[in-house]
Structure formats: C-alpha cells, structure tokens
Amino acid sequence: MKFLQTYCVLDRELRILWVGGDWDEFALENQGPAAVANEVLSTKLDDHIVGEDTRSAVIGLLEAVFETQKEIKLDCRCDSPRHLRRVQLSIRPMKDNRVLMVHDLRDVQSFVKPFGNWHYRHDATAAKCSFCNAVRQDGGVWIAPEALETHPTAVRYVMCETCQGQIAEAITAVRENRKPARSLVNGYGPQS
Numbered sequence: 039m040k041f042l043q044t045y046c047v048l049d050r051e052l053r054i055l056w057v058g059g060d061w062d063e064f065a066l067e068n069q070g071p072a073a074v075a076n077e078v079l080s081t082k083l084d085d086h087i088v089g090e091d092t093r094s095a096v097i098g099l100l101e102a103v104f105e106t107q108k109e110i111k112l113d114c115r116c117d118s119p120r121h122l123r124r125v126q127l128s129i130r131p132m133k134d135n136r137v138l139m140v141h142d143l144r145d146v147q148s149f150v151k152p153f154g155n156w157h158y159r160h161d162a163t164a165a166k167c168s169f170c171n172a173v174r175q176d177g178g179v180w181i182a183p184e185a186l187e188t189h190p191t192a193v194r195y196v197m198c199e200t201c202q203g204q205i206a207e208a209i210t211a212v213r214e215n216r217k218p219a220r221s222l223v224n225g226y227g228p229q230s
C-alpha cells in the first residue's frame with residue numbers, strides 16, 4: 039500500500055475541516071486507526087502531532103502562511119520500514135482564512151534490507167527526526183535511515199538541527215518575501 043497525495047484543510051484555529059486524497063491509507067499505514075478521516079475531522083491538527091519541537095515547527099509554518107498569505111514548500115521524508123519515501127509538503131493559503139496542507143509523494147525506493155517496525159516511546163533513548171527521518175542513537179550523530187544497519191524499535195520523535203534550520207529558513211524567507219536557501223533535507227543536499 040502506498041499513498042500519493044494527502045490533503046488537509048485547516049481553519050485559523052488549526053481545526054481540521056476537511057481531509058482528502060489518500061488520507062486514510064496514509065493514516066492507517068503510519069499512525070493507525072485513530073488518525074483516519076472520521077476520527078480527526080473537527081479536531082485540532084496540533085493534537086495529532088507527536089513531539090513538542092515537531093508540533094511547534096508545524097505551527098510556525100502554518101502561522102507564517104496565515105500571516106503572509108503565501109505558500110511554503112518543504113521537502114521531507116515519510117519512510118515506512120520497507121520504503122524510503124520523499125515527500126513534498128506544501129502549505130497554501132486559501133480564501134476565508136483557511137490553509138490547504140498537501141503531502142505529495144515524489145519518490146519511493148525500497149530499502150535494501152527492510153527494517154522491522156518501529157514505534158514511538160516518549161522516553162526512548164533513540165531519536166528520530168520527524169522531517170528527514172534520520173536517527174540518532176546514544177547522543178551520536180544523525181544517520182540517514184538508508185545508512186543504518188538496524189533501526190531502533192523505539193524512538194522519540196524530534197527534529198534534527200538541519201531540519202530545524204531548514205524550517206526556520208522557510209519561515210524567514212516567506213516573511214521576507216524571498217526564495218528560501220536550497221533544501222538540505224530529503225537526501226538532496228549534503229546529508230546524502
């Protein structure tokens with residue numbers, strides 16, 4: 039099973055007004071039945087984002103789009119244990135003070151050796167970046183999933199320094215009405 043696109047319309051309070059595309063397929067594969075359309079409509083998006091720095095990054099991006107009425111696009115990853123998946127996230131202003139958030143699958147590759155399933159645990163020693171999916175164990179360096187021997191089974195979801203910088207740059211650029219510096223996320227930049 040693979041998703042191609044998911045759509046989500048949010049109001050100014052970040053309530054989910056509508057979801058579409060392959061939302062349910064993606065939800066079931068990645069977050070389980072609690073995230074399917076019927077369960078999330080009319081709830082707040084930020085209640086579904088795991089990890090404090092991921093939540094504040096997404097809120098920061100949404101606020102920048104609401105305030106500037108300009109689109110933000112970012113490359114990120116939504117890997118599964120079997121597949122490396124490059125995704126473009128775009129957040130676009132809509133009329134009536136709403137935004138459309140789109141996850142658009144750009145590229146899928148099978149991992150040479152599939153990983154076992156991993157799960158979130160708030161006190162896990164291993165950290166996984168929600169945006170680029172890199173993993174850091176025992177306070178070491180961030181390693182891209184495709185370079186891992188084995189994937190830790192329990193991870194905390196955080197954001198790596200590269201992605202924090204990338205998101206801060208995207209927000210600053212849209213507020214300054216200029217193009218952001220080249221993406222470093224997603225294996226297209228120096229991380230690869």
Ligand SMILES: [Zn+2]
Pocket residue numbers: 167168169170171172197198199200201202
């Ligand atoms: Zn990252």
